[in-house]
Amino acid sequence: MADAPGTRPHDWDGTTYDRVADPMTRWGTNVLGRLPLRGDETVLDAGCGSGRVTEQLLDRLPESRVIALDASPSMVAAARDRLARFGARVTYVVADLGRPLPLEPASVDAILSTATLHWVRDHDALFGHLAAPLRPGGRLVAQCGGAGNIAAVQHALASIGDGWTGPWTFATPEDTRTRLEAAGFTDIETWLHDEPERFEPGEPFREYLRTVVLGAHLERLGSDAEREAFVDAVAAALPAAEIGYVRLNILATRAG
Numbered sequence: 176m177a178d179a180p181g182t183r184p185h186d187w188d189g190t191t192y193d194r195v196a197d198p199m200t201r202w203g204t205n206v207l208g209r210l211p212l213r214g215d216e217t218v219l220d221a222g223c224g225s226g227r228v229t230e231q232l233l234d235r236l237p238e239s240r241v242i243a244l245d246a247s248p249s250m251v252a253a254a255r256d257r258l259a260r261f262g263a264r265v266t267y268v269v270a271d272l273g274r275p276l277p278l279e280p281a282s283v284d285a286i287l288s289t290a291t292l293h294w295v296r297d298h299d300a301l302f303g304h305l306a307a308p309l310r311p312g313g314r315l316v317a318q319c320g321g322a323g324n325i326a327a328v329q330h331a332l333a334s335i336g337d338g339w340t341g342p343w344t345f346a347t348p349e350d351t352r353t354r355l356e357a358a359g360f361t362d363i364e365t366w367l368h369d370e371p372e373r374f375e376p377g378e379p380f381r382e383y384l385r386t387v388v389l390g391a392h393l394e395r396l397g398s399d400a401e402r403e404a405f406v407d408a409v410a411a412a413l414p415a416a417e418i419g420y421v422r423l424n425i426l427a428t429r430a431g
């Protein structure tokens with residue numbers, strides 16, 4: 176039986192995302208700087224999107240191999256285009272982080288994940304799925320939306336359409352620490368920080384909302400006209416062309 180809309184990962188527009196993903200790429204560069212590597216490891220990019228952060232990882236570590244994993248076929252296609260010059264150093268996997276991953280146990284040395292984990296509903300299951308392919312002693316370095324993320328957008332969503340506020344899990348650092356411990360991680364650090372982001376008003380902001388924030392909402396609507404009306408309603412309900420991002424930072428090591 177097919178899953179109900181909104182309960183499984185939606186497909187993205189990988190080409191447009193690649194063009195508008197400057198905020199996520201900037202944050203991803205910082206997160207990547209927290210990943211200590213010799214340079215010859217196999218790294219899983221969990222939610223690689225169109226590969227802009229993955230590309231930085233591959234450029235920085237010329238001997239590394241990367242598993243570029245994402246649930247969205249369109250994103251993986253965009254990543255394949257962007258990362259083609261790295262040839263066999265990259266393996267592409269279309270898979271859902273909400274389910275056990277199609278990777279061998281202890282087959283990756285480190286996991287990088289940027290701007291993705293809040294799209295997975297069940298974080299208890301998620302960290303178990305990430306722990307399974309990570310070798311003992313391997314590092315998880317991640318950042319995603321955390322408690323309080325996009326509060327004004329969620330407030331606007333509550334009064335638009337059927338009031339569905341989204342598929343996201345915006346977890347606290349404390350709950351995330353508990354979940355990581357339960358999944359077999361140690362040396363855990365989790366914290367929140369604010370990343371307010373301003374956009375050019377009008378179509379640039381609407382395009383960003385449509386492509387990055389509202390994909391799961393728009394998938395539930397029947398026609399292009401309904402989808403555009405929904406984007407317009409969200410943009411109009413916000414006080415400014417601005418998104419109050421709150422990021423949850425995660426550092427952890429797979430216990431031996």
Ligand SMILES: C[S@@+](CC[C@H](N)C(=O)[O-])C[C@H]1O[C@@H](n2cnc3c(N)ncnc32)[C@H](O)[C@@H]1O
Nearest residue numbers: 184199222223224246247271272289290291294
């Ligand atoms: C905002 S993008 C971030 C992409 C990239 N890491 C970056 O920083 O640009 C979020 C990504 O998470 C992916 N994603 C969402 N839910 C997922 C899931 N359950 N399993 C795997 N990937 C998922 C989406 O397909 C999308 O590519």
